[in-house]
Amino acid sequence: MKFRDLVETYKKIESTTKRLEMTAHLVELLKKTPPEIIDKVVYLLQGKIYPDFVNIELGVAEKLAIKAISISSGFSEKEIEKEIRETGDIGEATEKLMKKKKQRSFFREELTVKSAYDGFVRIAKAQGKDSQDVKIKTLCELLQNGDPEEDKYIIRTLLGRLRLGIADMTILDALAIAFATKEDRPAIERAYNVYSDLGGIAKKLCEGSLEGLKEIKIQVGVPIKAMLAERAKSIEEMLEHIRDPVVEYKYDGIRLQVHIGKEISLFSRRLENLTEQFPDVVNALKKVFDKEVIVEGECVALNRETGEMLPFQAISHRRGRKYEVEETAKEFPVALFLFDCLYAEGEDMTQKPLSERRKKLEELLKPDQEIRASHMIRSKDKDEIESFFLKAIEDGCEGIVAKASESEYKAGARGWSWIKYKRDYKSEMIDTVDLVVVGGFAGQGRRAGTYGALLLACYNDEEDTFETVCKVGTGFDDETLAKMPEIFERVDKDNNKNKKPARVESAIEPDYWFDPKIVMEVLGAEITLSPVHTCARDIIRKGSGLAIRFPRFTGRWRKDKSAEEATTTKEIIELYKKQLKKVEE
Numbered sequence: 061m062k063f064r065d066l067v068e069t070y071k072k073i074e075s076t077t078k079r080l081e082m083t084a085h086l087v088e089l090l091k092k093t094p095p096e097i098i099d100k101v102v103y104l105l106q107g108k109i110y111p112d113f114v115n116i117e118l119g120v121a122e123k124l125a126i127k128a129i130s131i132s133s134g135f136s137e138k139e140i141e142k143e144i145r146e147t148g149d150i151g152e153a154t155e156k157l158m159k160k161k162k163q164r165s166f167f168r169e170e171l172t173v174k175s176a177y178d179g180f181v182r183i184a185k186a187q188g189k190d191s192q193d194v195k196i197k198t199l200c201e202l203l204q205n206g207d208p209e210e211d212k213y214i215i216r217t218l219l220g221r222l223r224l225g226i227a228d229m230t231i232l233d234a235l236a237i238a239f240a241t242k243e244d245r246p247a248i249e250r251a252y253n254v255y256s257d258l259g260g261i262a263k264k265l266c267e268g269s270l271e272g273l274k275e276i277k278i279q280v281g282v283p284i285k286a287m288l289a290e291r292a293k294s295i296e297e298m299l300e301h302i303r304d305p306v307v308e309y310k311y312d313g314i315r316l317q318v319h320i321g322k323e324i325s326l327f328s329r330r331l332e333n334l335t336e337q338f339p340d341v342v343n344a345l346k347k348v349f350d351k352e353v354i355v356e357g358e359c360v361a362l363n364r365e366t367g368e369m370l371p372f373q374a375i376s377h378r379r380g381r382k383y384e385v386e387e388t389a390k391e392f393p394v395a396l397f398l399f400d401c402l403y404a405e406g407e408d409m410t411q412k413p414l415s416e417r418r419k420k421l422e423e424l425l426k427p428d429q430e431i432r433a434s435h436m437i438r439s440k441d442k443d444e445i446e447s448f449f450l451k452a453i454e455d456g457c458e459g460i461v462a463k464a465s466e467s468e469y470k471a472g473a474r475g476w477s478w479i480k481y482k483r484d485y486k487s488e489m490i491d492t493v494d495l496v497v498v499g500g501f502a503g504q505g506r507r508a509g510t511y512g513a514l515l516l517a518c519y520n521d522e523e524d525t526f527e528t529v530c531k532v533g534t535g536f537d538d539e540t541l542a543k544m545p546e547i548f549e550r551v552d553k554d555n556n557k558n559k560k561p562a563r564v565e566s567a568i569e570p571d572y573w574f575d576p577k578i579v580m581e582v583l584g585a586e587i588t589l590s591p592v593h594t595c596a597r598d599i600i601r602k603g604s605g606l607a608i609r610f611p612r613f614t615g616r617w618r619k620d621k622s623a624e625e626a627t628t629t630k631e632i633i634e635l636y637k638k639q640l641k642k643v644e645e
């Protein structure tokens with residue numbers, strides 16, 4: 061098949077915005093495409109050479125392309141840059157210049173889809189010290205063999221600027237019309253949901269029609285579309301949809317679909333390949349699974365010192381990173397909380413109920429610090445779920461997800477078998493608070509010999525007590541950390557008894573109690589309800605206190621304040637009320 065045929069379709073598609081017309085052009089092309097190259101044609105229609113989940117990028121830098129255009133056309137790089145500025149598109153510029161080309165080539169081998177595709181692959185895969193030469197040489201060959209119009213599309217494809225705007229769903233429509241019937245469209249989409257390789261689907265359909273489609277099965281290494289959750293406004297609403305749910309923490313990180321076969325691959329919710337960005341997760345997975353599986357979970361950044369979960373912003377430092385991957389992994393360690401098992405030891409688990417999938421997950425997973433099963437309870441009791449929700453928030457999660465334990469894994473679908481319930485209030489702390497240090501947690505690793513986190517309290521001026529409001533582990537420099545054992549007076553120092561000071565109200569037991577004396581300035585992200593902290597207990601809600609979420613030390617010790625001059629419980633309540641705003645949907 062000639063590359064020209066593809067270019068003609070590109071042109072037709074560019075000239076319409078109507079989906080039906082687009083589909084008709086695609087059908088026409090697909091029908092005349094030989095089965096051996098139909099997968100390649102499908103990728104090229106989307107400006108790619110592989111499906112997104114394959115970790116090979118086509119990307120060629122504009123500079124390199126300009127060099128190759130210059131060699132092929134005889135125009136200087138400056139002249140080419142000028143033309144690009146004038147036309148506003150490197151593809152158009154290439155076409156124009158190649159038409160006026162200063163040197164004629166004697167040999168021109170007409171481009172076929174296969175020869176163009178092979179050239180793209182050679183360019184994408186070129187590595188090592190002469191990779192630039194290989195890329196330029198191959199691109200020059202392509203440009204020489206193509207006519208000016210074909211060259212326009214070659215350049216656009218290689219620079220990732222083809223942008224025909226053909227959605228996956230339009231290609232599925234076209235495949236159904238070309239190789240099956242309209243009625244088969246849902247079956248084709250279902251196959252695509254568990255096997256997200258459009259080229260592969262096209263090939264099966266083209267070679268064997270619907271029979272071919274039946275052979276499509278979950279395969280380790282080919283990502284499955286993620287099942288998605290509906291949103292509830294309240295726990296009651298959740299329970300209306302699922303009477304007896306499994307309730308899990310809704311972790312605030314990045315969803316990862318883990319494929320473990322001969323190799324380990326990690327895919328994002330959008331099915332991009334993230335394997336190289338998380339080498340630490342890959343190593344940890346090697347230790348905990350020794351069977352072929354596909355599992356799913358949320359990857360969350362942890363505080364290096366305290367092991368506490370950090371908000372999404374922290375893990376976003378790890379995402380999309382090509383350089384300093386190892387260093388960033390050390391700075392932002394992560395844990396993966398697994399919540400589903402989609403395939404195990406040769407068996408497709410997606411049609412099995414969640415309860416069975418979870419059982420399988422727990423059976424195959426060897427306990428580990430970095431890879432854990434998601435925290436969950438089974439309950440239909442509103443109050444119990446409410447406390448679980450508050451605990452989730454306090455532990456750094458976004459909320460909870462309720463799941464129907466008998467439900468299948470519906471790839472690519474959003475439904476009421478999974479329901480998310482997030483904090484429905486947004487509050488940002490507008491001011492810093494001054495809190496009293498009442499306890500310390502022993503440090504580990506770099507913090508051995510000092511404290512990993514401190515337990516902080518506000519002052520209840522009516523009761524003359526100190527009520528805990530958060531644990532802080534961030535914002536300390538090395539010098540402060542080293543000094544900390546001297547700064548705080550440990551209660552057990554004199555009598556060897558680690559007894560809670562009388563005026564401290566706490567449900568948390570730190571490793572060491574301190575006399576409430578030292579006041580530090582803290583900035584948090586927000587104030588939330590808490591099932592654990594004693595600040596304002598039972599005042600806003602029965603059984604709950606208030607906590608400061610994501611607190612960090614500002615670096616200021618308030619030596620000018622006594623413990624009784626610290627922020628009071630009343631002030632924390634006021635702050636909470638002020639911050640209580642409904643989130644705009």
Ligand code: ATP
Nearest residue numbers: 288289308309310311312314315358399434461480
């Ligand atoms: P959506 O995925 O619903 O389109 P979104 O991308 O904003 O919306 P969220 O609102 O965060 O996602 O809700 C769903 C996401 O929650 C999942 O895709 C997953 O990444 C995350 N998540 C965290 N913990 C869990 C859990 N225990 N079970 C399922 N999903 C979880």
